[in-house]
Amino acid sequence: MKVSLNVQLGQHLTMTPQLQQAIRLLQLSTIELQQEIQSALDSNPLLEVDENEHFSTPSDATPDSSSNEDTRQDDYETELAAGTLDINNNTDIPDDLPVDSAWDDIYNTSSSGSASHDDDDEGFEARSTVAETLYDHLLWQVNLTPFTLTDKTIAVCLIDALDENGYLTVELDDILEAAQNILPDVDIDLDEVVAVLHRIQQFEPAGIGARNLQECLSIQLKQLPASTPHRDNALLILNEHLDLLASQDQAALLKKTKFSEHQLLAAVALIQDLNPHPGGKIGQNDSNYIIPDVIVSKQHQRWRVELNPDTAPKLRINANYASLVRRADNSADNTYLRNHLQEARWFLKSLQSRHETLLKVATCIVEHQRAFLEQGAEAMKALVLRDVAEEVGLHESTVSRVTSQKYMHTPRGIFELKYFFSSHVGTSSGGECSSTAIRAMIKKLVSQEDARKPLSDNKIADLLQEQGIEVARRTIAKYRESLNIPSSSDRKRLL
Structure with a gap:
């Protein structure tokens, strides 16, 4: 084989470690971010927690000057609660740290923990108390x-x-x-x-050790006090007419048991209060604590968006160590301090960029979903990642990262940012209705139905059609199953 030298001209994209760090911080959840910050504090002597400074309170917030739309400034007050990070300006690091990226396969957003942690380190879940x-x-x-x-x-x-x-x-x-x-x-x-x-x-729990459903429910009834109203009637139904109860054949139950309608309904209600899965209550008490990243509140008829100051400590450069760095000194100690000073500055810039991006995306979401905040889930508007990405000037992958495992505290509860994104269906007037709003409507219709004559999927579709929302029966069935709502035959009750 002949050996030769060839010269090739080509282009390729290279992500700097600083950009990779910014992307990684952007996609971390609150708990993972706290672990990452603690790891940085432990490994870098130039970083320290600012104990003297405090985050500004919501009443001290001012309109976000970074907004590029006058209308948004008029309707929203935004505050970058964790944005005042002390960064030394005497550096050759660029002021603007890019956080946008079009490469989705750089990091796996489902992975937890920081890459800087050792494999032997225990994660947050490992340190949690093991459930019984x-x-x-x-x-x-x-x-x-x-x-x-x-x-x-x-x-x-x-x-x-x-x-x-x-x-x-x-x-x-x-x-x-x-x-x-x-x-x-x-x-x-x-x-x-x-x-x-x-x-x-x-x-305990009552009903444990049963060999079938009938025995399980009978055990629970027998453990009730003998004076419990309709206890004996419920036992009779369970032991002799379980098949009729399962088929909800009220007429046959009345004929077989000789009960009055009131006695039958009371006994059935007592049975329905029993737990068919008694063992499921044990070991399901793990508490999953959620720390909201963004807080939304309404003050003076304006919706206000601010970052939660409790999500991360306020960091700064240690001035004493930074003053020891000398430019012309190439000694090992000075090189050590200089390298860590640069790493600390990049970390603060990446953290600042994360806060700004999160606040920008959250504000855009609130702007689109004001109707939800004021009226509820039925007023949720259709919204996709592309809409927010175009409005805030970021790539869709960046919006996807910043909304993953991030939570927003609103007057209506705590929601993951991804909750506010949903597809849409057409309406008879030519408008759009989000799938989240349709699910809320289905849930409301089912909650108001007659238990003796529950609404079928076709009937729900007809009721939505009357409201101008065109949804196929199969779509109704899909949404109903996603809400864990049984079919109409399974929802039918004697009561």
Whole structure:
């Protein structure tokens, strides 16, 4: 093979580490940003928390001078709460830090934590308290019960065979065999397994250890006081007419039970108050705390948008260390300080850019969704990433990053910024209606329907058509399922 030298002329795009840092900070959630800031404080001696300065209060806010639209300045007061970062101007770093990028595959927005963390470091979730499982909860009750060694072994085998909803998933013969294998020198019979099962069925939560739905609900009814109104009638329906109850055949139930209509409806209401999945209550108490990144409030007939000052501490350059840097000195100590000073400045600029971009996007969203803030979800307007990107002068990928895992506190609750984006359908007047508004309308119609004659998907589509919203039946079914609303046949009630 002949070896030769060739000269090629080409172009390629290179992202600087500073731009990559800005993009990474832009897509971090509040908790991840706090971890990133703490990591920067731990690794860079030139960065410190400004303990003396405080964020300005909402009443001290002034209109955002960075807005390029006069109408927005008239309608909104914006405040960059975390924007006054102390940055030394004697630097060759550009004043304007670009944060826009068209490359979506640089970072994975679903990844959590900072890239600067070591692999062995525990994340936030790892440091959280581990929730008690159903197995642990029942085993704790077993240890409090005066069981013999044999009965305790059977109880542990039974608990181990329960599913996440608290139902027994194996036959009692298999439990007997498992206990016999653990205690081969002890003679165990099936009646002893049944006795231990009945004891476990008295544990909390009520209904645990049942082998089917009928037994689960019967256990819960039997644990109610005997004086509970309509308790015996509810037990009769469960034990003898569960199939008629499932099919909601009121006429047949009245004929079979000989109850009056009032007695039947009261007994059915008592059954409906029971929990068909008793084990699901255990281990589901994890608290997911959300810290809003943006706070929206209405003051003096104006909607005001500001960053939450509690999302991140206020940082500054350590003046004492910065004063030690000498330009002409190439010693190791001076090089160390100079490099960390430059990193600190870039970090502050990236953080400042994140705040400005987040505030700009949040303000644009509020401007478009004023009707939602004032009237509710039914007034939500159709909005897509492209609309906001064009208005604020950013790329769609940047808007996608800044709205991912960021939350807005409004008078109507806390919502992820992505909640305000939705597709649209046409109306008879030629306008548009957002899918979020249609979902809210469906939910409202279902909540107001007659439980005995629930609205079908076709009927809901007809009612929306009367309001000028043209939605197909299949679309109604899709939206209904996304709201976890059962079909009309499953929503039908005797009450």
